[in-house]
Amino acid sequence: xxxxxxxxxxxxxxxxxxxxxxxxxxxxxxxxxxxxxxxxxxxxxxxxxxxxxxxxxxxxxxxxxxxxxxxxxxxxxxxxxxxxxxxxxxxxxxxxxxxxxxxxxxxxxxxxx
Amino acid sequence: xxxxxxxxxxxxxxxxxxxxxxxxxxxxxxxxxxxxxxxxxxxxxxxxxxxxxxxxxxxxxxxxxxxxxxxxxxxxxxxxxxxxxxxxxxxxxxxxxxxxxxxxxxxxxxxxxxxxxx
Numbered sequence: 629x630x631x632x633x634x635x636x637x638x639x640x641x642x643x644x645x646x647x648x649x650x651x652x653x654x655x656x657x658x659x660x661x662x663x664x665x666x667x668x669x670x671x672x673x674x675x676x677x678x679x680x681x682x683x684x685x686x687x688x689x690x691x692x693x694x695x696x697x698x699x700x701x702x703x704x705x706x707x708x709x710x711x712x713x714x715x716x717x718x719x720x721x722x723x724x725x726x727x728x729x730x731x732x733x734x735x736x737x738x739x740x741x
Numbered sequence: 742x743x744x745x746x747x748x749x750x751x752x753x754x755x756x757x758x759x760x761x762x763x764x765x766x767x768x769x770x771x772x773x774x775x776x777x778x779x780x781x782x783x784x785x786x787x788x789x790x791x792x793x794x795x796x797x798x799x800x801x802x803x804x805x806x807x808x809x810x811x812x813x814x815x816x817x818x819x820x821x822x823x824x825x826x827x828x829x830x831x832x833x834x835x836x837x838x839x840x841x842x843x844x845x846x847x848x849x850x851x852x853x854x855x856x857x858x859x
Contacts, residue, residue, distance in 0.1 A: 672850065723847075723848070727772040728838075
């Protein structure tokens, strides 16, 4: 079975600073997808960034980037130049080819003005 | 844009009532999911469906059932609501991961339905 672990239940960061959210996963699959989702107080869960396991290059979306370490089964999210609108719950997720998704328990991020 | 629409944002039901939560997606996705979200527990999968009339139990199916009569619609049913089913329920949809880039290789969520059982 696949598991996703987020070991930081809560984090905070000063506005304009950089913060890194950790995620580890366990799988025996060789090809899979990894995701970070953001859930702001409005509760709509939205995709932040996606990484395909067969791609060695780390995914980047504007201020969001990942550090994907396949051998270590680690998938951390780095948020640069943090903004107040980044305050949200962040979920790390693993997707198997087909229709299986597994989520971590989330990290609550607060950006402090 | 992909749209996953949950019919009710906030519901208050009495113990023992039958509750229907409806979800519709407009992306022609094969997969649809119902999750329950509780503080500290993350998202827990209740049921998912990979095709019309097909369903699979997730991690916490007890006390719930589902129905998928049309590809775009997936309903969650609480046959006899209990107070421990007070929670936020999230519907989601996806294509088969790795098979359809134009349907988005990710999972899309609705806005959530807050259910309170009193």
